[in-house]
Amino acid sequence: MAAHRTRRDFLKRSSSLTTLGAVAPWAWNLAAIRDAAAQTAPADYKALVCIYLSGGNDQHNTLVPFDPGSHDAYRRIRGNIAIPRTEALEAMELRPANPWPAGRSLALNPKLAPLLPLFNGGKLALVLNVGTLLGPMTLADYGRRSGVPPKLFSHNDQTLQWHRGPGTSATGYGGRLADVLQQGQSDNSVFGTIATTGGSFLNGANGSAYRIDIGGPTVLEPVANDAFLTETLQRIITASSPHLLQQAYADETRSALNASVRVATALKAVPDPTTIPATSLGLQLRIVARLMAARAALGMRRQVFHVTLHGFDTHAGMPVAHDALLGELADAMAAFHATTVSMGLGDKVTTFTASDFGRTLSSNGDGTDHGWGSYQFVMGDAVRGRRWVGQVPTIAVSGPDDVGSGRLLPALAVDQYMATLATWFGLPRSMLLEVVPRIGRYDQADLGFMRA
Amino acid sequence: MSQYDIEPPPAGTETASPEQGTLPVTPRSSAGNAALLLGATAGLCACGGGGAAVTDDDGRNPSPAPPPAGPPPEGANPNPAILAEQRDELAALPAEENLPAGAVPKRMPERSAVRFLAHASFGARPADIEPLRDLWRTGWLARQFDMPVSKSHWDNVLRIQSEGGLAIEASWDASVWELYLNSPDQLRRRAGYALGQIFVVSVKSLMSGGASRALMAAAFADVLEAGAFGNFRDLLTEVTLSPAMGYFLSSHGNRKAEYDATGQPLRMPDENYARELMQLFTIGTLELNPDGTPRLVDGKPVETYQQADVVNLARVFTGWSVLSVRAGDDRNRVPMVHDPRNHSPEEKKFLGTTIAAGTDGPTSLKLALDAIFNHPNVGPFIGRQLIQRLVTSNPSPEYVRRVAARFDDDGEGVRGNMRAVFTQVLLDPEARSPVPIDRPPPSWGKLREPVLRYTQLLRLLDIKSTSNVWNIWDQSDASERLGQSPGRAPSVFNFYEPGYTPPASSVAAAQLVAPEFQIVNQVSVLGIVNCMRGTLGTPPRGTTYNFEPLLALAASPDSLVGRLNTLLAHGTLSPATRSAITDAISRIPGTPANALLRVRTALLLVIASPDYLIQK
Secondary structure (H helix, E strand, C coil): CHHHHHHHHHHHHHHHHCCCCCCCHHHHHHHHHHHCCCCCCCCCCEEEEEEEECCCCCCCCCEEECCHHHHHHHHHHHHHHCCCCCHHHHCCECCCCCCCCCCCCEEECHHHHHHHHHHHCCCEEEEEEEECCCCCCCHHHHHCCCCCCCCCCCHHHHHHHHHHCCCCCCCCHHHHHHHHHHCCCCCCCEEEEEECCCCCCCCCCCCCCEECECCECCCCCCCCCCHHHHHHHHHHHCCCCCCHHHHHHHHHHHHHHHHHHHHHHHHHCCCCCCCCCCCHHHHHHHHHHHHHHCHHHHCEEEEEEEEEECCCCCCCCHHHHHHHHHHHHHHHHHHHHHHHHHCCCCCCEEEEEEECCCECCCCCCCCCCECCCEEEEEECCCECCCEEEECCCCCCCCCCCECCCCCECCCEEHHHHHHHHHHHCCCCHHHHHHHCCCHHHCCCCCCCCECC | CCCCCCCCCCCCCCCCCCCCCCCCCCCCCCHHHHHHHHHHHHHHHHHHCCCCCCCCCCCCCCCCCCCCCCCCCECCCCCHHHHHHHHHHHCCCCCCCCCCCCECCCCCCHHHHHHHHHHHCCCCCHHHHHHHHHHHHHHHHHHHHHCCCCCCHHHHHHHHHHCCCCCCCHHHHHHHHHHHHHCCCHHHHHHHHHHCCCCCCCHHHCCCCHHHHHHHHHHHHHHHHHHCCCEHHHHHHHHHHCHHHHHHCCCCCCCCCEECCCCCEEECCCCHHHHHHHHHHHCCCECECCCCCECEECCEECECCCHHHHHHHHHHCCCEECCCHHHHHHHHCCCCEECHHHCCCCCEEECCEEECCCCCHHHHHHHHHHHHHCCCCHHHHHHHHHHHHHCCCCCCHHHHHHHHHHHHCCCCCCCCEHHHHHHHHHHCHHHHCCHHHCCCCCCCCEECCHHHHHHHHHHHCCCEECCCCCCCCCCCCCCCCCCCCCCCCCCCCCCCCCCCCCCCCHHHHCCCCCHHHHHCCCCHHHHHHHHHHHHHHCCCCCEECCCHHHHCCCCCHHHHHHHHHHHHHCCCCCHHHHHHHHHHHHHCCCCHHHHHHHHHHHHHHHHHCHHHHEEC
16 A cells, blocks of 8 residues: 555656646656656666457467377367368477477467567567466366366456456556556656557556557547637546546546647657558557657656457357467567567567467367466567476376366466566566565466566 | 426526535425425335336335325326326426425426436437427336337348448448437337347357348347347347357357267367356356345355356257358348257256256257246346446446346246336336436446447437438447447457446446446547547438527527537536536627537537536
């Protein structure tokens, strides 16, 4: 609570810089750009980019079991939706610096080919069998229903747990990270949390992310080209009210008005990175890259972004739909990484994936169902790449990692995944509990996939 | 206009202050009215049980209205439900209205009519208001319930695809907007729209071929509207077997499990529909009390089902398929057909029900839907969401309990009678009480969702067709359009979820929910204002507006804004908002040439104001 009070005071003190009074904090951060000493580029800079794979990404068709025994089992269980062991797949076999468990190996889905050079070049790490947990857990615990996270296998509930962590907190990992790192910073250190789509990952104690459209900020159009009428409109749509819903709407509008023109101005000088494909994900990463390029004008030394690729709930039509999604993901990720390198930010930007859950190993004939543990990617020059952490699960229904139909009991917790990223981002060990309150339940608070 | 024909107070005499919600009840101008007011206010709960269609607080046993002391009030309708409505209105009479002691308003006040049409239709068209004022809610509902479907979505989409030459997915949009904006059977359309935000399908995710997708979405909308006043159990069957749902949640082509010689599964049934049917369409993830609050055991909520229930229920939905392409257009609307070869012969054990191994597909389906339909969660789970869609985001537990009780028993022992459920939602004392009009409790009401803002504005402007296609398309882009469009939710979780709370907001601090805020963000709040500004300037191609009644008021900004306050916001604009808008309009020189600019500007300022945006 002390931390929150400190930050609120800080925000209150600084909000007089804005033209329209008190605003939601993230918007204030953006609004403060001009006034709060953005004359010099920030001394250091870091950014985290969460790519959310909405719907629950199928882990086994993303990183395909490659050793002959596992691939045989995988093919037998998945039948027509399995990725066949073709030459294309053979070319995708991963040879990590830390060896696979004896006799095991994984290959990238051939649609992920653009990620292979990143992996081999040490810019991409794999986090294997990570999922929502309340603490370390065994199959026996699951059988006893002991310590099982609530509402497993449900999209919206598991998404909340990936965004926020276990428990009932309304804040997300990214939002809490912002809350803690913002606290105690000097006035000219500005933290931005920015999203192109919904989700609670960036919810903080005092506000949520600044929301931006792929085309840039939406700016209020003038009324009849008349300054007084336009100003009246602005006043009316931001009017305070004792009615709680009205106040919430007016607050959101005020934060939008405060930020929109300034962000639009800051972005004006930044060209669109057209080397990133014009896909759903690519367009989101383009605006992310532009906001990074505009960091000096925005006065931001730390940015956390949240973008979303929809469509991963592949119950049906999976072979075609999933391949297309992975192709879009890999093309966008690789081009985005190249963009950050060309901006001189290769080791300042870490991009990671997250998803509702993994999926069943069993097939329903045309797709797979909701699972639990999943595989994720971490990308950037600060990543200890060409490595994997976690567990390479046994490919079997009713195997040692299976809670039913090949739903993976997670070997790593989302808490550990997020704690590792937060630590790289500059969160002091002493503050870790404020962002990941249950991290003490695990032996490893840092999974080691980031360079110090 | 009779003496009791109550109008909103003239501009400048409004009694609400910016401190609305915290004010004591406005003092009345006569002792007689004050006494009546107290009686009516105190009677809100007791009288709420008075209507034939309205249960009492106990929620189960409809009880007659407490007999009024002495003779019926002057102007009173002998129908007890209407009498209860009339008594309610007394509580909201402006201070300067002088009614004889014992009298009630004979006609429904205009602003109450506008408010009710915001609950029960796509917004008040000018011509809708006067008939409703005579009929009161009770009479209007009876008429609407009995009104046949004026035109099916299916027929309209087919017409647009042929006559309009628009054999693409957008024929769905053109059709649905036209029917929502222009149909006389508004209650059925609105009820179907509300049900479609629970039983969600999205036209873009149905199947290849835009024209087929549009037809499939149309057939699904027809199922919801045709069944909106029937029984929820029938709706469950029709939704389950509809081609749209078959595609959207992939139960089309779902087949039984297959095992190898060692008993290892080679294929499992698709769990998609089984899970979402329980989670989103009927019972939810937590056991509920009859008032919609989570049932706690040892202080903890109880999950309604586990993964094993989903796995078992998934077996029920095997063997069903949409007709083959040889069926032509009909495959988009004919219910899925069953192939016993693909149906699971295994035992199906879920929610405490066991369907024996070997039970055939249609029988299994019937038994499973019966079991789900009879789960005690359905009434509060569906009832609360219908209240949220039509009336208010945070209904009291008592309101939910009364609606759920109506679901459980319509008064004649029938479970799932949706006509009774919608009646309770709309006539419940908490919904109809006009007290909040001037003095809304500081959290009551809901954000008017973008679709309803748009339809209300266009219906107020009496939008009419000038061609056989209304060119209103997908409006779901938030940066330039509404950020919402019928039948175009991003997933089965709709545009927003019933439990959504905007983070770190005044709503969150009060531990309330505000579902519609899930699509409120820095992009959409400005995007929709720009969209409305453009919409006011240019009607959608193929349509025209009628500004005449408002142009007649353009010379007097005060009258113009006062009129819009009634017609759009049912009198809920604060004095500060009214005077800000009136001042702004007064600044536009009052020449005839400027009349339209004044009207458009006043409309924009009203519909952009938070006073209007939160429907109380």
